[in-house]
Structure formats: C-alpha cells, structure tokens
Amino acid sequence: MSDPQLTTAMPGLAGVTHRWLDVRGLLMHVVEAGSGEPVLLLHGFPQNWWEWHGVIPRLAEQYHVIAVDQRGAGWTDAPRVGYDARSLVEDIVLLIEELDLGRVRIIAHDWGAIVAQLLALDRPDLVEALVVLSCPDLHVRPDASILRLVPKIWFDVPLATAGVGVWAMAWGKQRIVRMLLKHFEPPRGLSGADIGLYLARLRDPGRARAGSALYRDFILPAFMRLVAGRYADEPFAVPVLVMIGENDPSAALQRMGYRSGLPARTFVEVLPGEGHFIVDHRPDVVAQRAADFFRTEKNGA
Structure with a gap:
C-alpha cells in the first residue's frame, strides 16, 4: 500500500504553516495562520482542512487560526480504530493541550460539529x-416528522456498512461520495478541483476504511442518541451559534425545536438558499458571522 501521506499533493494556501504533531501516537496534521487568540476549525465529511481555505485568511486577520485534519482525514494518520465519540473528542482535547491553547473558540462543520458539541458538553473549561x-x-427534540428525512439521508447506511462503505468511498466512480458533495446544494455546487481533492484522499484504502468506521461508530450512533433525546437535558455552559443552510436536512431537524424553548446563550441562524456546504459557498459570511459572534460574547453583549 502506498504511503497515505504521499498519495495526494498538499494544496497550497498563502500565509499558512503546516506541521504534524504526535497526539498519543496519532500523527495529526494542523495548519496555522495569523496571531492572537486561538480559533480551532474542525471539518466535516468527506472533507479535510482545505474546507476552510476561504475562511482561514479572513479570520487570520484577527486570530491565531488552527485548522486540523481529524483522525482518518486529510493528512492525519488513519488507524483502524478510534472512530468512536470518546476517542474523537479526546483527540481534540489532547491537541488543545499539546498546542497549549487554553480555552479556544471553535468553528466546526458537519461531523466535526458533533465532536465540537460533545467537547463543549464534556470540557467547557476548554471552550x-x-x-x-x-x-x-x-x-x-425530534418529532415524528423526522421520518420524512429518511429518503434524504439514505446514504448513511451503505457508507456505514463494513466492506460496502469502503468500496463506495474508494473504488469505482465513488458515486455516493460525489453525490454527497453536491447533495442539497445550490446549482453551483463545489468546485471540480475541490471535489477532486477530497475524492483523491478517499482512494487510499486506509482512509476509505476510516470514513466507513466514522459513519458506523460515530455519526449514526450520535444521530440515534439525538433522536432518543439523550442530549436534551445536558445544556451547554458556553455560548453557541448554530448556522444552517435552509436546504440542508439539518435545518429540518433544527426546526423541530427544544423541549423548553431556545436555551440561553444559544443562537440559531438559517441561511436562505444555502445547502450543506456553506463553508465552501459562503466563507465570507461564515468568517464574518463567527468573528462578530466571538466579539459580542467576549464583550458580554
């Protein structure tokens, strides 16, 4: 098998530095830019740090920005194990400690946003x-209308299935992953170059195996816990801004609401006309709204 570090050329972005850190034996790739208070960026599936290439330069004008390739993604190691919630959260906790960041602001997308929320619940002292x-x-608190989402998220099951998921991600025309990168999107979609970059990383069998394990051991179990209301009575101790495109299935879940109304210090914004990949489509909006939110919360407004 080829070395996964060498299978795809690293995309270039001016003003950033790259380094690999040994986090309890996991070699994690991080990208850094700017100076000041730290902001940590966590990507989604099937993306990697490059998801943030439009956001990093904007935030680096005010912050020390750290974009990380999470376990199994991008240019971080892809071991066979460790794709459960506890391990994925611990990866980020140990990374924060390794970088000596103290308390950080976090912007997270897709499954990275699940990791970030669990981190905020478990370790509010770091967020x-x-x-x-x-x-x-x-x-x-989802209601019965959640059943209407099943036809829109059907791909979760084959991607999570051992063997089938690896084949779907790494081999053939990678049709399911290609579909994911265009699903629920405005007509423009992602750029062909970016889609090619993400697909190329998944052609490494180890990364395809990691992606399938991620769905099987983390994404689907987290979804089932959300449906069961397992998190409903564990409020955040930190301020949270939720931003979702109106065409994203997550928007339908968010509209189902809360047991006792919107929690204190939690804010929700739905972006008209947008889909799932709002970081790619509107990096200007993501960077500006995040910076405004961080500034407002710091000033206690």
Whole structure:
C-alpha cells in the first residue's frame, strides 16, 4: 500500500504553516495562520482542512487560526480504530493541550460539529465559544416528522456498512461520495478541483476504511442518541451559534425545536438558499458571522 501521506499533493494556501504533531501516537496534521487568540476549525465529511481555505485568511486577520485534519482525514494518520465519540473528542482535547491553547473558540462543520458539541458538553473549561455549521444543536427534540428525512439521508447506511462503505468511498466512480458533495446544494455546487481533492484522499484504502468506521461508530450512533433525546437535558455552559443552510436536512431537524424553548446563550441562524456546504459557498459570511459572534460574547453583549 502506498504511503497515505504521499498519495495526494498538499494544496497550497498563502500565509499558512503546516506541521504534524504526535497526539498519543496519532500523527495529526494542523495548519496555522495569523496571531492572537486561538480559533480551532474542525471539518466535516468527506472533507479535510482545505474546507476552510476561504475562511482561514479572513479570520487570520484577527486570530491565531488552527485548522486540523481529524483522525482518518486529510493528512492525519488513519488507524483502524478510534472512530468512536470518546476517542474523537479526546483527540481534540489532547491537541488543545499539546498546542497549549487554553480555552479556544471553535468553528466546526458537519461531523466535526458533533465532536465540537460533545467537547463543549464534556470540557467547557476548554471552550470559549462555539459556532456549529450544517449540524443541528444536539439538544433539539425530534418529532415524528423526522421520518420524512429518511429518503434524504439514505446514504448513511451503505457508507456505514463494513466492506460496502469502503468500496463506495474508494473504488469505482465513488458515486455516493460525489453525490454527497453536491447533495442539497445550490446549482453551483463545489468546485471540480475541490471535489477532486477530497475524492483523491478517499482512494487510499486506509482512509476509505476510516470514513466507513466514522459513519458506523460515530455519526449514526450520535444521530440515534439525538433522536432518543439523550442530549436534551445536558445544556451547554458556553455560548453557541448554530448556522444552517435552509436546504440542508439539518435545518429540518433544527426546526423541530427544544423541549423548553431556545436555551440561553444559544443562537440559531438559517441561511436562505444555502445547502450543506456553506463553508465552501459562503466563507465570507461564515468568517464574518463567527468573528462578530466571538466579539459580542467576549464583550458580554
């Protein structure tokens, strides 16, 4: 098998530095830019740090920005194990400690936003504020209308199935993953170059195996816990901004609401005309709204 570090050329972005950190034996790739108070960026599936290439330069004007390739993604190691919630959250906790960041602001997308929310629940001492993108607040209480979402998220099951998921991600025309990168999107979609970059990383069998394990051990179990209301009575102790495109299935989940209304210090914004990949489509809006939110919360307004 080829070395996964060498299978795809690293995309270039001016003004950033790259380094690999040994986090309890996991070699994690991080990208850094700017200076000041830290902002940590966590990507979604099937993306990697490059998801943030439009956001990083904008935030780096005010902050020390750290974009990380999470376990199994991008240019971080892809071991066979460790794709459960506890391990994925612990990866980020140990990374924060390794970088000596103290309390951080976090912007997270898709499954990265689930990791970030669990981190905020478990270790609020490490989180200054959190921006959740394209993912519902874990505290929503789904109702029977959730059944209408099943035809829109059918791909979760084959991707999570051992063997089938690896084949779908790595081999053939990678049709399911290609579909994911265009699903629920405005007509323009993602750029062909970006889609090619994400697909190329998944052609490495180890990364395809990691992606399937991620769905099987983390994404689907987290979804089932949300449906069961397991998080509903564990409020955040940190301020949270949720931003979702109106065409994203997560928006339907978010609209189902909360047991006792919108929690204190939690804010929700739905972006008209947008889909799941709002970081790619509107990096200007994501960066500006996040910076405004961080500034407002710091000033106690």
